[in-house]
Amino acid sequence: MSQVESARLFREAWIAGVRKHFPGEPKPSYVTPWDDTPQWEREAAGAVCEQVRQFLDLSGGHAARLTREQKGRFVSICWIAQMYRHFEEPKPGYLADWAELPDWQKETNSDIFEAIEGSLK
Numbered sequence: 001m002s003q004v005e006s007a008r009l010f011r012e013a014w015i016a017g018v019r020k021h022f023p024g025e026p027k028p029s030y031v032t033p034w035d036d037t038p039q040w041e042r043e044a045a046g047a048v049c050e051q052v053r054q055f056l057d058l059s060g061g062h063a064a065r066l067t068r069e070q071k072g073r074f075v076s077i078c079w080i081a082q083m084y085r086h087f088e089e090p091k092p093g094y095l096a097d098w099a100e101l102p103d104w105q106k107e108t109n110s111d112i113f114e115a116i117e118g119s120l121k
Contacts, residue, residue, distance in 0.1 A: 001119070006053070007046030008034055013115035014045070017108030044082035051078045052116045064117060071117075072110035073098050079109075 001009070011034055018030045037045075055074065056063050066074075076098050083090040098106065 001053075003046045003050070004042075006049035007042045009116060009119055010045035010049040010112060011037060011042070013112040014108060016115075017111040018104070020111070021104035021107040023104060040086045044079065044086055047082050047085075048075060048078040048112075049116055052113055053120065056117060056120060068110040068114075069106070071113035072106050072108075075109040075112050076101065076106075 015031050018026050022030065034042075052075065063071075080095055083094040087094070101109075
Protein backbone atom coordinates (compact mmCIF):
# COMPACT_ATOMS: atom_id res chain seq x y z
CA MET A 1 0.00 0.00 0.00
CA SER A 2 1.42 3.38 -0.96
CA GLN A 3 1.87 6.27 1.46
CA VAL A 4 -1.08 8.07 -0.15
CA GLU A 5 -3.29 4.99 0.10
CA SER A 6 -2.28 4.56 3.75
CA ALA A 7 -3.06 8.19 4.50
CA ARG A 8 -6.44 7.96 2.77
CA LEU A 9 -7.29 4.78 4.70
CA PHE A 10 -6.50 6.58 7.96
CA ARG A 11 -8.49 9.68 6.96
CA GLU A 12 -11.50 7.69 5.80
CA ALA A 13 -11.49 5.69 9.05
CA TRP A 14 -11.22 8.95 11.02
CA ILE A 15 -14.18 10.51 9.21
CA ALA A 16 -16.28 7.34 9.59
CA GLY A 17 -15.44 7.21 13.29
CA VAL A 18 -16.28 10.86 13.83
CA ARG A 19 -19.61 10.46 12.05
CA LYS A 20 -20.37 7.38 14.17
CA HIS A 21 -19.17 8.49 17.60
CA PHE A 22 -19.23 12.30 17.74
CA PRO A 23 -22.18 13.59 19.77
CA GLY A 24 -24.09 16.03 17.61
CA GLU A 25 -22.69 17.79 14.57
CA PRO A 26 -18.88 17.60 14.27
CA LYS A 27 -16.74 20.58 13.37
CA PRO A 28 -16.26 20.81 9.60
CA SER A 29 -12.50 20.31 10.04
CA TYR A 30 -13.16 16.90 11.61
CA VAL A 31 -14.79 15.63 8.43
CA THR A 32 -12.87 17.56 5.78
CA PRO A 33 -12.75 15.54 2.56
CA TRP A 34 -9.41 14.14 1.43
CA ASP A 35 -8.88 16.71 -1.32
CA ASP A 36 -9.18 19.54 1.21
CA THR A 37 -7.06 17.92 3.94
CA PRO A 38 -3.86 19.90 4.66
CA GLN A 39 -0.61 18.33 3.49
CA TRP A 40 0.83 18.04 7.01
CA GLU A 41 -2.27 16.10 8.08
CA ARG A 42 -2.04 13.78 5.07
CA GLU A 43 1.60 13.07 5.90
CA ALA A 44 0.82 12.47 9.59
CA ALA A 45 -2.09 10.16 8.71
CA GLY A 46 0.09 8.13 6.34
CA ALA A 47 2.87 7.85 8.90
CA VAL A 48 0.53 6.67 11.67
CA CYS A 49 -1.07 4.14 9.33
CA GLU A 50 2.35 2.76 8.47
CA GLN A 51 3.31 2.63 12.16
CA VAL A 52 0.21 0.57 12.92
CA ARG A 53 0.93 -1.73 9.95
CA GLN A 54 4.52 -2.24 11.10
CA PHE A 55 3.40 -2.84 14.67
CA LEU A 56 0.95 -5.50 13.49
CA ASP A 57 3.59 -7.09 11.29
CA LEU A 58 6.29 -7.08 13.95
CA SER A 59 3.93 -8.65 16.47
CA GLY A 60 3.46 -11.61 14.16
CA GLY A 61 -0.26 -10.98 14.20
CA HIS A 62 -0.49 -11.10 17.99
CA ALA A 63 -1.33 -7.40 18.28
CA ALA A 64 -4.81 -8.45 17.17
CA ARG A 65 -5.23 -9.65 20.76
CA LEU A 66 -4.97 -6.11 22.13
CA THR A 67 -8.08 -4.58 23.64
CA ARG A 68 -9.89 -1.82 21.73
CA GLU A 69 -8.53 0.64 24.26
CA GLN A 70 -4.95 -0.52 23.74
CA LYS A 71 -5.40 -0.23 19.98
CA GLY A 72 -6.76 3.30 20.32
CA ARG A 73 -3.97 4.29 22.72
CA PHE A 74 -1.39 3.15 20.17
CA VAL A 75 -2.95 5.34 17.46
CA SER A 76 -3.04 8.28 19.89
CA ILE A 77 0.64 7.98 20.83
CA CYS A 78 1.67 7.68 17.19
CA TRP A 79 -0.41 10.77 16.35
CA ILE A 80 1.20 12.80 19.14
CA ALA A 81 4.65 11.91 17.81
CA GLN A 82 3.60 13.16 14.38
CA MET A 83 2.38 16.44 15.86
CA TYR A 84 5.85 17.01 17.32
CA ARG A 85 7.32 16.16 13.93
CA HIS A 86 5.14 18.63 12.04
CA PHE A 87 4.90 21.51 14.52
CA GLU A 88 7.50 23.27 16.63
CA GLU A 89 4.76 24.28 19.10
CA PRO A 90 1.76 21.94 18.58
CA LYS A 91 -1.65 23.00 19.83
CA PRO A 92 -2.33 21.46 23.26
CA GLY A 93 -5.35 19.64 21.80
CA TYR A 94 -3.04 17.83 19.39
CA LEU A 95 -1.02 16.51 22.33
CA ALA A 96 -3.83 15.32 24.59
CA ASP A 97 -3.03 12.12 26.44
CA TRP A 98 -5.49 9.23 26.29
CA ALA A 99 -7.16 10.10 29.61
CA GLU A 100 -7.80 13.64 28.34
CA LEU A 101 -9.46 12.59 25.08
CA PRO A 102 -13.24 12.66 24.78
CA ASP A 103 -14.90 9.26 24.44
CA TRP A 104 -15.82 9.86 20.79
CA GLN A 105 -12.15 10.38 19.94
CA LYS A 106 -11.05 7.31 21.88
CA GLU A 107 -13.58 5.20 19.98
CA THR A 108 -12.56 6.77 16.67
CA ASN A 109 -8.87 6.04 17.31
CA SER A 110 -9.74 2.43 18.12
CA ASP A 111 -11.76 2.24 14.91
CA ILE A 112 -8.76 3.56 12.96
CA PHE A 113 -6.52 0.80 14.31
CA GLU A 114 -9.12 -1.82 13.46
CA ALA A 115 -9.63 -0.41 9.95
CA ILE A 116 -5.89 -0.64 9.32
CA GLU A 117 -5.84 -4.12 10.81
CA GLY A 118 -8.73 -5.14 8.56
CA SER A 119 -6.94 -3.85 5.48
CA LEU A 120 -4.19 -6.43 6.06
CA LYS A 121 -6.51 -9.44 5.92
